[in-house]
Amino acid sequence: MLKLYGSMASPYVARCAMALREKNLPYELAHPPGGTQSPEFLKISPFGRVPALEDGALAVPESEVICEYIEDRFPETPLLPRDPGGRVRSRIVSRVVDLYLLPSAFALSRQSDAAQRDDHLVSAKLVEFSHALDALEHTMDAAPYAIGDAMTLADCALVPAVFHVRRIMPQFVPDPFSERERLARYEGFVTGNQTLAALLNEMQSAWNEVVRHRAAAGTA
Ligand SMILES: N[C@@H](CCC(=O)N[C@@H](CS)C(=O)NCC(=O)O)C(=O)O
Known part of the structure:
Protein backbone atom coordinates (compact mmCIF):
# COMPACT_ATOMS: atom_id res chain seq x y z
CA MET A 1 0.00 0.00 0.00
CA LEU A 2 1.11 3.57 -0.59
CA LYS A 3 2.66 5.12 2.50
CA LEU A 4 2.39 8.87 3.10
CA TYR A 5 4.69 10.21 5.80
CA GLY A 6 3.63 13.17 7.90
CA SER A 7 0.72 14.63 9.80
CA MET A 8 -2.49 16.19 8.57
CA ALA A 9 -1.49 19.33 10.48
CA SER A 10 0.84 20.09 7.56
CA PRO A 11 -0.81 21.73 4.54
CA TYR A 12 1.76 19.98 2.33
CA VAL A 13 0.79 16.57 3.68
CA ALA A 14 -2.93 17.37 3.50
CA ARG A 15 -2.46 18.37 -0.13
CA CYS A 16 -1.12 14.90 -1.02
CA ALA A 17 -3.73 13.16 1.12
CA MET A 18 -6.43 15.08 -0.74
CA ALA A 19 -5.06 13.99 -4.14
CA LEU A 20 -4.95 10.34 -2.99
CA ARG A 21 -8.51 10.56 -1.66
CA GLU A 22 -9.86 12.23 -4.79
CA LYS A 23 -8.52 9.24 -6.72
CA ASN A 24 -9.90 6.75 -4.17
CA LEU A 25 -6.42 5.33 -3.60
CA PRO A 26 -5.89 3.51 -0.31
CA TYR A 27 -2.87 4.80 1.62
CA GLU A 28 -1.37 4.62 5.07
CA LEU A 29 -0.49 7.83 6.90
CA ALA A 30 2.68 7.17 8.90
CA HIS A 31 5.12 9.02 11.16
CA PRO A 32 8.65 9.34 9.75
CA PRO A 33 10.66 6.46 11.21
CA GLY A 34 12.87 7.87 13.97
CA GLY A 35 11.63 11.44 13.28
CA THR A 36 12.14 13.73 10.29
CA GLN A 37 15.91 14.06 10.81
CA SER A 38 16.72 10.36 11.28
CA PRO A 39 19.22 8.81 8.83
CA GLU A 40 16.48 6.42 7.74
CA PHE A 41 14.00 9.17 6.87
CA LEU A 42 16.65 11.40 5.25
CA LYS A 43 17.10 8.63 2.66
CA ILE A 44 13.41 9.03 1.81
CA SER A 45 13.23 12.83 2.10
CA PRO A 46 16.69 14.46 1.76
CA PHE A 47 15.67 17.71 3.48
CA GLY A 48 14.01 15.90 6.38
CA ARG A 49 10.60 17.28 5.51
CA VAL A 50 7.14 15.82 5.30
CA PRO A 51 5.37 14.77 3.21
CA ALA A 52 7.19 11.91 1.53
CA LEU A 53 5.49 9.09 -0.31
CA GLU A 54 6.65 5.50 -0.57
CA ASP A 55 5.32 3.43 -3.44
CA GLY A 56 7.06 0.08 -3.04
CA ALA A 57 10.78 0.73 -3.46
CA LEU A 58 10.26 4.25 -4.83
CA ALA A 59 10.61 7.17 -2.43
CA VAL A 60 9.07 10.47 -3.51
CA PRO A 61 9.74 13.65 -1.49
CA GLU A 62 8.19 17.15 -1.93
CA SER A 63 4.44 17.64 -2.11
CA GLU A 64 4.47 19.06 -5.63
CA VAL A 65 6.43 16.09 -6.97
CA ILE A 66 4.26 13.66 -5.02
CA CYS A 67 1.06 15.11 -6.49
CA GLU A 68 2.44 15.01 -10.03
CA TYR A 69 3.64 11.44 -9.43
CA ILE A 70 0.20 10.35 -8.19
CA GLU A 71 -1.32 11.90 -11.31
CA ASP A 72 1.15 10.13 -13.65
CA ARG A 73 1.01 6.79 -11.88
CA PHE A 74 -2.77 6.67 -11.41
CA PRO A 75 -4.28 8.58 -14.35
CA GLU A 76 -7.84 7.38 -13.65
CA THR A 77 -9.92 10.23 -12.19
CA PRO A 78 -7.59 12.86 -13.64
CA LEU A 79 -6.61 15.75 -11.40
CA LEU A 80 -5.34 18.01 -14.16
CA PRO A 81 -7.57 19.65 -16.77
CA ARG A 82 -7.38 18.25 -20.30
CA ASP A 83 -6.50 21.49 -22.06
CA PRO A 84 -2.89 22.71 -21.86
CA GLY A 85 -3.99 26.18 -20.75
CA GLY A 86 -5.99 24.72 -17.86
CA ARG A 87 -3.05 22.51 -16.88
CA VAL A 88 -0.78 25.55 -16.84
CA ARG A 89 -3.21 27.49 -14.64
CA SER A 90 -3.59 24.55 -12.25
CA ARG A 91 0.19 24.35 -11.92
CA ILE A 92 0.50 28.11 -11.43
CA VAL A 93 -1.96 27.92 -8.52
CA SER A 94 0.05 25.08 -6.95
CA ARG A 95 3.35 26.93 -7.39
CA VAL A 96 2.02 30.21 -5.99
CA VAL A 97 0.69 28.38 -2.92
CA SER A 130 -0.79 40.02 -0.62
CA HIS A 131 0.98 39.57 -3.95
CA ALA A 132 0.41 35.79 -3.75
CA LEU A 133 -3.31 36.31 -3.09
CA ASP A 134 -3.51 38.69 -6.07
CA ALA A 135 -1.78 36.12 -8.30
CA LEU A 136 -4.25 33.43 -7.21
CA GLU A 137 -7.21 35.74 -7.75
CA HIS A 138 -5.91 36.49 -11.23
CA THR A 139 -5.29 32.83 -12.16
CA MET A 140 -8.22 30.90 -10.70
CA ASP A 141 -11.84 30.45 -11.76
CA ALA A 142 -13.47 29.48 -8.45
CA ALA A 143 -16.67 28.52 -10.20
CA PRO A 144 -16.64 26.65 -7.82
CA TYR A 145 -13.47 24.62 -8.51
CA ALA A 146 -10.16 26.45 -8.59
CA ILE A 147 -9.63 25.69 -12.29
CA GLY A 148 -12.18 24.39 -14.80
CA ASP A 149 -15.20 22.29 -13.99
CA ALA A 150 -13.77 19.56 -11.76
CA MET A 151 -11.40 19.06 -8.84
CA THR A 152 -7.73 19.41 -9.85
CA LEU A 153 -4.32 19.48 -8.19
CA ALA A 154 -4.88 23.23 -7.85
CA ASP A 155 -7.68 22.47 -5.36
CA CYS A 156 -5.43 20.00 -3.54
CA ALA A 157 -2.95 22.84 -2.97
CA LEU A 158 -5.53 25.55 -2.29
CA VAL A 159 -7.94 23.82 0.10
CA PRO A 160 -5.30 23.20 2.82
CA ALA A 161 -3.81 26.65 2.16
CA VAL A 162 -7.16 28.39 2.72
CA PHE A 163 -7.58 26.37 5.93
CA HIS A 164 -4.16 27.42 7.27
CA VAL A 165 -4.33 31.05 6.17
CA ARG A 166 -7.58 31.40 8.16
CA ARG A 167 -5.91 29.99 11.26
CA ILE A 168 -2.50 31.64 11.24
CA MET A 169 -3.11 35.04 9.65
CA PRO A 170 -5.90 36.84 11.61
CA GLN A 171 -3.40 38.74 13.73
CA PHE A 172 -1.85 40.32 10.63
CA VAL A 173 -4.62 40.24 8.01
CA PRO A 174 -8.05 39.75 9.63
CA ASP A 175 -9.93 38.94 6.44
CA PRO A 176 -7.52 38.11 3.61
CA PHE A 177 -10.13 36.82 1.17
CA SER A 178 -13.00 39.29 1.51
CA GLU A 179 -11.69 41.83 -0.99
CA ARG A 180 -10.89 39.21 -3.57
CA GLU A 181 -14.07 37.99 -5.15
CA ARG A 182 -12.90 34.59 -6.43
CA LEU A 183 -11.00 33.69 -3.30
CA ALA A 184 -13.97 34.69 -1.14
CA ARG A 185 -16.28 32.51 -3.24
CA TYR A 186 -13.73 29.71 -3.09
CA GLU A 187 -13.60 29.77 0.68
CA GLY A 188 -17.40 29.37 0.72
CA PHE A 189 -17.04 26.36 -1.57
CA VAL A 190 -14.39 24.80 0.67
CA THR A 191 -16.29 25.20 3.91
CA GLY A 192 -19.63 24.09 2.45
CA ASN A 193 -18.42 21.06 0.47
CA GLN A 194 -19.60 17.75 1.93
CA THR A 195 -16.89 15.61 0.32
CA LEU A 196 -14.19 17.84 1.84
CA ALA A 197 -15.71 17.76 5.33
CA ALA A 198 -13.87 14.59 6.48
CA LEU A 199 -10.52 15.90 5.24
CA LEU A 200 -11.06 19.28 6.90
CA ASN A 201 -12.08 17.59 10.17
CA GLU A 202 -8.88 15.53 10.15
CA MET A 203 -6.84 18.67 9.46
CA GLN A 204 -8.62 20.47 12.32
CA SER A 205 -7.98 17.65 14.81
CA ALA A 206 -4.30 17.47 13.85
CA TRP A 207 -4.03 21.27 14.07
CA ASN A 208 -5.68 21.30 17.52
CA GLU A 209 -3.04 18.82 18.62
CA VAL A 210 -0.23 21.12 17.39
CA VAL A 211 -1.78 24.11 19.19
CA ARG A 212 -2.15 22.08 22.42
CA HIS A 213 1.44 20.88 22.13
CA ARG A 214 2.78 24.42 21.57
CA ALA A 215 0.75 25.78 24.48
CA ALA A 216 2.11 23.04 26.77
CA ALA A 217 5.67 23.84 25.61
CA GLY A 218 5.08 27.59 26.10
CA THR A 219 5.74 28.35 22.41
CA ALA A 220 2.19 29.29 21.38
N1 LIG B 1 8.57 22.12 -0.03
C1 LIG B 1 8.12 21.11 0.90
C2 LIG B 1 7.70 21.77 2.21
C3 LIG B 1 7.36 20.76 3.28
C4 LIG B 1 7.48 21.33 4.69
O1 LIG B 1 7.89 22.48 4.90
N2 LIG B 1 7.12 20.50 5.65
C5 LIG B 1 7.27 20.87 7.05
C6 LIG B 1 5.95 20.58 7.80
S1 LIG B 1 4.67 21.70 7.31
C7 LIG B 1 8.34 19.98 7.67
O2 LIG B 1 8.49 18.83 7.28
N3 LIG B 1 9.12 20.52 8.64
C8 LIG B 1 10.16 19.77 9.30
C9 LIG B 1 9.66 18.91 10.43
O3 LIG B 1 8.43 18.84 10.65
O4 LIG B 1 10.49 18.32 11.12
C10 LIG B 1 6.96 20.34 0.28
O5 LIG B 1 6.24 20.92 -0.55
O6 LIG B 1 6.78 19.16 0.57
Whole structure:
Protein backbone atom coordinates (compact mmCIF):
# COMPACT_ATOMS: atom_id res chain seq x y z
CA MET A 1 0.00 0.00 0.00
CA LEU A 2 1.11 3.57 -0.59
CA LYS A 3 2.66 5.12 2.50
CA LEU A 4 2.39 8.87 3.10
CA TYR A 5 4.69 10.21 5.80
CA GLY A 6 3.63 13.17 7.90
CA SER A 7 0.72 14.63 9.80
CA MET A 8 -2.49 16.19 8.57
CA ALA A 9 -1.49 19.33 10.48
CA SER A 10 0.84 20.09 7.56
CA PRO A 11 -0.81 21.73 4.54
CA TYR A 12 1.76 19.98 2.33
CA VAL A 13 0.79 16.57 3.68
CA ALA A 14 -2.93 17.37 3.50
CA ARG A 15 -2.46 18.37 -0.13
CA CYS A 16 -1.12 14.90 -1.02
CA ALA A 17 -3.73 13.16 1.12
CA MET A 18 -6.43 15.08 -0.74
CA ALA A 19 -5.06 13.99 -4.14
CA LEU A 20 -4.95 10.34 -2.99
CA ARG A 21 -8.51 10.56 -1.66
CA GLU A 22 -9.86 12.23 -4.79
CA LYS A 23 -8.52 9.24 -6.72
CA ASN A 24 -9.90 6.75 -4.17
CA LEU A 25 -6.42 5.33 -3.60
CA PRO A 26 -5.89 3.51 -0.31
CA TYR A 27 -2.87 4.80 1.62
CA GLU A 28 -1.37 4.62 5.07
CA LEU A 29 -0.49 7.83 6.90
CA ALA A 30 2.68 7.17 8.90
CA HIS A 31 5.12 9.02 11.16
CA PRO A 32 8.65 9.34 9.75
CA PRO A 33 10.66 6.46 11.21
CA GLY A 34 12.87 7.87 13.97
CA GLY A 35 11.63 11.44 13.28
CA THR A 36 12.14 13.73 10.29
CA GLN A 37 15.91 14.06 10.81
CA SER A 38 16.72 10.36 11.28
CA PRO A 39 19.22 8.81 8.83
CA GLU A 40 16.48 6.42 7.74
CA PHE A 41 14.00 9.17 6.87
CA LEU A 42 16.65 11.40 5.25
CA LYS A 43 17.10 8.63 2.66
CA ILE A 44 13.41 9.03 1.81
CA SER A 45 13.23 12.83 2.10
CA PRO A 46 16.69 14.46 1.76
CA PHE A 47 15.67 17.71 3.48
CA GLY A 48 14.01 15.90 6.38
CA ARG A 49 10.60 17.28 5.51
CA VAL A 50 7.14 15.82 5.30
CA PRO A 51 5.37 14.77 3.21
CA ALA A 52 7.19 11.91 1.53
CA LEU A 53 5.49 9.09 -0.31
CA GLU A 54 6.65 5.50 -0.57
CA ASP A 55 5.32 3.43 -3.44
CA GLY A 56 7.06 0.08 -3.04
CA ALA A 57 10.78 0.73 -3.46
CA LEU A 58 10.26 4.25 -4.83
CA ALA A 59 10.61 7.17 -2.43
CA VAL A 60 9.07 10.47 -3.51
CA PRO A 61 9.74 13.65 -1.49
CA GLU A 62 8.19 17.15 -1.93
CA SER A 63 4.44 17.64 -2.11
CA GLU A 64 4.47 19.06 -5.63
CA VAL A 65 6.43 16.09 -6.97
CA ILE A 66 4.26 13.66 -5.02
CA CYS A 67 1.06 15.11 -6.49
CA GLU A 68 2.44 15.01 -10.03
CA TYR A 69 3.64 11.44 -9.43
CA ILE A 70 0.20 10.35 -8.19
CA GLU A 71 -1.32 11.90 -11.31
CA ASP A 72 1.15 10.13 -13.65
CA ARG A 73 1.01 6.79 -11.88
CA PHE A 74 -2.77 6.67 -11.41
CA PRO A 75 -4.28 8.58 -14.35
CA GLU A 76 -7.84 7.38 -13.65
CA THR A 77 -9.92 10.23 -12.19
CA PRO A 78 -7.59 12.86 -13.64
CA LEU A 79 -6.61 15.75 -11.40
CA LEU A 80 -5.34 18.01 -14.16
CA PRO A 81 -7.57 19.65 -16.77
CA ARG A 82 -7.38 18.25 -20.30
CA ASP A 83 -6.50 21.49 -22.06
CA PRO A 84 -2.89 22.71 -21.86
CA GLY A 85 -3.99 26.18 -20.75
CA GLY A 86 -5.99 24.72 -17.86
CA ARG A 87 -3.05 22.51 -16.88
CA VAL A 88 -0.78 25.55 -16.84
CA ARG A 89 -3.21 27.49 -14.64
CA SER A 90 -3.59 24.55 -12.25
CA ARG A 91 0.19 24.35 -11.92
CA ILE A 92 0.50 28.11 -11.43
CA VAL A 93 -1.96 27.92 -8.52
CA SER A 94 0.05 25.08 -6.95
CA ARG A 95 3.35 26.93 -7.39
CA VAL A 96 2.02 30.21 -5.99
CA VAL A 97 0.69 28.38 -2.92
CA ASP A 98 4.01 26.54 -2.46
CA LEU A 99 6.51 29.27 -3.16
CA TYR A 100 4.78 32.48 -2.03
CA LEU A 101 1.52 32.08 -0.13
CA LEU A 102 2.41 29.46 2.51
CA PRO A 103 6.04 30.58 3.05
CA SER A 104 4.98 34.20 3.66
CA ALA A 105 2.07 33.15 5.91
CA PHE A 106 4.29 30.84 7.98
CA ALA A 107 7.04 33.49 8.20
CA LEU A 108 4.43 35.94 9.56
CA SER A 109 3.06 33.39 12.03
CA ARG A 110 6.56 33.19 13.53
CA GLN A 111 6.39 36.95 14.19
CA SER A 112 3.30 36.82 16.39
CA ASP A 113 5.16 37.93 19.53
CA ALA A 114 4.98 41.75 19.27
CA ALA A 115 7.87 42.18 21.73
CA GLN A 116 10.30 40.29 19.50
CA ARG A 117 8.89 41.22 16.13
CA ASP A 118 11.11 42.16 13.18
CA ASP A 119 9.00 44.97 11.66
CA HIS A 120 11.02 45.09 8.46
CA LEU A 121 10.48 41.37 7.87
CA VAL A 122 6.77 41.64 8.69
CA SER A 123 6.31 44.45 6.11
CA ALA A 124 8.17 42.47 3.44
CA LYS A 125 6.19 39.27 4.12
CA LEU A 126 2.88 41.12 4.13
CA VAL A 127 3.67 42.43 0.64
CA GLU A 128 4.61 38.92 -0.50
CA PHE A 129 1.45 37.45 1.03
CA SER A 130 -0.79 40.02 -0.62
CA HIS A 131 0.98 39.57 -3.95
CA ALA A 132 0.41 35.79 -3.75
CA LEU A 133 -3.31 36.31 -3.09
CA ASP A 134 -3.51 38.69 -6.07
CA ALA A 135 -1.78 36.12 -8.30
CA LEU A 136 -4.25 33.43 -7.21
CA GLU A 137 -7.21 35.74 -7.75
CA HIS A 138 -5.91 36.49 -11.23
CA THR A 139 -5.29 32.83 -12.16
CA MET A 140 -8.22 30.90 -10.70
CA ASP A 141 -11.84 30.45 -11.76
CA ALA A 142 -13.47 29.48 -8.45
CA ALA A 143 -16.67 28.52 -10.20
CA PRO A 144 -16.64 26.65 -7.82
CA TYR A 145 -13.47 24.62 -8.51
CA ALA A 146 -10.16 26.45 -8.59
CA ILE A 147 -9.63 25.69 -12.29
CA GLY A 148 -12.18 24.39 -14.80
CA ASP A 149 -15.20 22.29 -13.99
CA ALA A 150 -13.77 19.56 -11.76
CA MET A 151 -11.40 19.06 -8.84
CA THR A 152 -7.73 19.41 -9.85
CA LEU A 153 -4.32 19.48 -8.19
CA ALA A 154 -4.88 23.23 -7.85
CA ASP A 155 -7.68 22.47 -5.36
CA CYS A 156 -5.43 20.00 -3.54
CA ALA A 157 -2.95 22.84 -2.97
CA LEU A 158 -5.53 25.55 -2.29
CA VAL A 159 -7.94 23.82 0.10
CA PRO A 160 -5.30 23.20 2.82
CA ALA A 161 -3.81 26.65 2.16
CA VAL A 162 -7.16 28.39 2.72
CA PHE A 163 -7.58 26.37 5.93
CA HIS A 164 -4.16 27.42 7.27
CA VAL A 165 -4.33 31.05 6.17
CA ARG A 166 -7.58 31.40 8.16
CA ARG A 167 -5.91 29.99 11.26
CA ILE A 168 -2.50 31.64 11.24
CA MET A 169 -3.11 35.04 9.65
CA PRO A 170 -5.90 36.84 11.61
CA GLN A 171 -3.40 38.74 13.73
CA PHE A 172 -1.85 40.32 10.63
CA VAL A 173 -4.62 40.24 8.01
CA PRO A 174 -8.05 39.75 9.63
CA ASP A 175 -9.93 38.94 6.44
CA PRO A 176 -7.52 38.11 3.61
CA PHE A 177 -10.13 36.82 1.17
CA SER A 178 -13.00 39.29 1.51
CA GLU A 179 -11.69 41.83 -0.99
CA ARG A 180 -10.89 39.21 -3.57
CA GLU A 181 -14.07 37.99 -5.15
CA ARG A 182 -12.90 34.59 -6.43
CA LEU A 183 -11.00 33.69 -3.30
CA ALA A 184 -13.97 34.69 -1.14
CA ARG A 185 -16.28 32.51 -3.24
CA TYR A 186 -13.73 29.71 -3.09
CA GLU A 187 -13.60 29.77 0.68
CA GLY A 188 -17.40 29.37 0.72
CA PHE A 189 -17.04 26.36 -1.57
CA VAL A 190 -14.39 24.80 0.67
CA THR A 191 -16.29 25.20 3.91
CA GLY A 192 -19.63 24.09 2.45
CA ASN A 193 -18.42 21.06 0.47
CA GLN A 194 -19.60 17.75 1.93
CA THR A 195 -16.89 15.61 0.32
CA LEU A 196 -14.19 17.84 1.84
CA ALA A 197 -15.71 17.76 5.33
CA ALA A 198 -13.87 14.59 6.48
CA LEU A 199 -10.52 15.90 5.24
CA LEU A 200 -11.06 19.28 6.90
CA ASN A 201 -12.08 17.59 10.17
CA GLU A 202 -8.88 15.53 10.15
CA MET A 203 -6.84 18.67 9.46
CA GLN A 204 -8.62 20.47 12.32
CA SER A 205 -7.98 17.65 14.81
CA ALA A 206 -4.30 17.47 13.85
CA TRP A 207 -4.03 21.27 14.07
CA ASN A 208 -5.68 21.30 17.52
CA GLU A 209 -3.04 18.82 18.62
CA VAL A 210 -0.23 21.12 17.39
CA VAL A 211 -1.78 24.11 19.19
CA ARG A 212 -2.15 22.08 22.42
CA HIS A 213 1.44 20.88 22.13
CA ARG A 214 2.78 24.42 21.57
CA ALA A 215 0.75 25.78 24.48
CA ALA A 216 2.11 23.04 26.77
CA ALA A 217 5.67 23.84 25.61
CA GLY A 218 5.08 27.59 26.10
CA THR A 219 5.74 28.35 22.41
CA ALA A 220 2.19 29.29 21.38
N1 LIG B 1 8.57 22.12 -0.03
C1 LIG B 1 8.12 21.11 0.90
C2 LIG B 1 7.70 21.77 2.21
C3 LIG B 1 7.36 20.76 3.28
C4 LIG B 1 7.48 21.33 4.69
O1 LIG B 1 7.89 22.48 4.90
N2 LIG B 1 7.12 20.50 5.65
C5 LIG B 1 7.27 20.87 7.05
C6 LIG B 1 5.95 20.58 7.80
S1 LIG B 1 4.67 21.70 7.31
C7 LIG B 1 8.34 19.98 7.67
O2 LIG B 1 8.49 18.83 7.28
N3 LIG B 1 9.12 20.52 8.64
C8 LIG B 1 10.16 19.77 9.30
C9 LIG B 1 9.66 18.91 10.43
O3 LIG B 1 8.43 18.84 10.65
O4 LIG B 1 10.49 18.32 11.12
C10 LIG B 1 6.96 20.34 0.28
O5 LIG B 1 6.24 20.92 -0.55
O6 LIG B 1 6.78 19.16 0.57
